Amino acid sequence: MSLQEVQDLCIEILAKGPDIAEADSWSNSTRPSGLVITYSSGARLWTALTTAGAIASDRARTDPAPAAPPVPALYDSAGKISPRRAELHLAAALMGGHTPEITSAYAYANPARHPGVGLFLADGSRAFLPFVSTAASGKNPARSPFTIDAAF
Template sequence: MHPDRFRQLCLDVLPQAPDITTAEPWADDDAPPCGIVITTTSGSRLWVTITSVLAPGARIDDADVPVPGEPLTAVPVPALYEDGKITPRAAEAYLAATLTNSAHPEIQRAYGYTDDAPTRHPGVGIEFHSGAKVYLPFAHTARAGQNRGRERYRLQNDF
């Protein structure tokens, strides 16, 4: 799945989650080629970059042909907030569960980066039945009423 099509999937699916009010394209002067801004019910925001790895043997100019498979079984959605705040780890788990529960037929696995190994840069990974992968590293966080930081990947401990 190409990044633009995956971004549209996120824009459609994420606002349906109980603790997310909006998911919008990241479109400012510092925006990556493909990204989204997620706003939660508390007003906190998370900026996410979308990058991808093509399926084995695929080329960038190939058509983005869906490869469906067995949809994932729904999982419990963990709490996003702890004492009214969000940690990057909680955001990973929440977004991975939300994308798992979308039952999108192309998604084979959704996981938080820290589920696989400790990491300094949190995010969510998606594996598709085609063999393609999408990565969603968290680029910025902001508490309600704050602007995002200037330096990418330097996240607040909670937001």
């Protein structure tokens, strides 16, 4: 899948995801592709988007995709989102889209230095959505990239 096709697919799936008010494309001079996700609380998350083609050891998936995991709670008891909760929520929402193009979605390892979500695609390629910035409702994102709030 092309980078644009992956971006369009993610936007389509996430726009329908639980606790997500809006999903759209985002880019700047150093990141030509990405997503901005606005949650129902008004908090926002910016991700970069990169893809990697299949390598010789990767094969197109012909077996059925695993069942989508239940979508975990996004907000903590204070109504905030942690990067880990966002990772797990987005991975589950992307698998919950039940699209044949995404065979698996996973949250980066905890504790991740740079949180994000990875995708295995049906054609053997992969996509990566590292988190670039966050902002609580009514706030601006940090000026420095990869400055992720502990809660937003």
